[in-house]
Amino acid sequence: MVAGGFGVGKTTFVGAVSEISPLRTEAVMTSASAGIDDLSHVQGKTTTTVAMDFGRITLDDDLILYLFGTPGQDRFWFMWDDLVRGAIGAVVLVDTRRLADCFPAVDYFENSGLPFVIALNGFDGHQPYTPEEVREALQIGPDAPIITTDARHRNETKSALITLVEHALMARLK
């Protein structure tokens, strides 16, 4: 999963490393749909479309990695729950100029137990804060890696993914 605040570069990140142009899938949701099959008695429900961009990396003859950019709005937790199942982990993209935007994602992954790495997306190549400063500001424990990245560049995104999988592997081996 690739998470983070609105406009932080999730789709850019996915596009930089995906072998296909990022695709967009949409889920049509109603405010009352959870757990309800028959909507015949639902009055006044509101319909929302949640868009989610994703990409694909073929790693092997029979191994395909999918990268899902989480829907930006925090209220679509149900989509996240769906994605977390079977996920290897999450890259939380952070724009250090808008640090608070990543709080919901960090909280979510801490609560769900999904391994995650914090990737500071350097806009215009700037990394004004060190990873350790960000760790302190985000109150993140020493386990979760914090790295710098540039969501536009394939090598950087690939390296962020490698860090994530290594971290997930370490977490499983503990």
Next chain:
Amino acid sequence: MATPPGGYPYGNDQQAQQPLNRYNFPSSPSSPGYGSMPEQRPPHVPAQPQQHRRAAAPSGGGARNNPLVRPYAMTGGRTRPRYQLAIEALVHTTAQPSQLQGQLPEHQRICHLCTEIKSVAEISALLSIPLGVARILVADLAEAGLVAIHQPGGDASAGGQPDVTLLERVLSGLRNL
């Protein structure tokens, strides 16, 4: 699963009607309201069936060109598949072309697309079908034996998270990119 009366199985009048449902209303007179404006439906209901029957036959595939068809009309009003497909589950068509005759247009499109292996997410994106609908349609096809599904491997004891072997394969795959 609560299936609205008359909403299933496929191929009945309700399904045949939906390609021409230009009013953005569900077209099942027998199941009040999976539309968002149930109070406005009754005046339209009597007028619809005749129009739809008249043009139903030649309109196969029309649904994709008509954004006003409510997506869940394709699923007979069902909002959940018979079993839960992962969004990244892989789908691959096993049906012979001759078996696709008479299938719903949406089912046929999925089968054509999945001659090369595709995930549920890709089916949704490439055919512009909402994710939940794609899941239901793929589950239907799997039940009919027309596609094979490869659910992602996972360790049941760890809540479906990938096991160590899989993580190692992913890691080595990424390094070799």
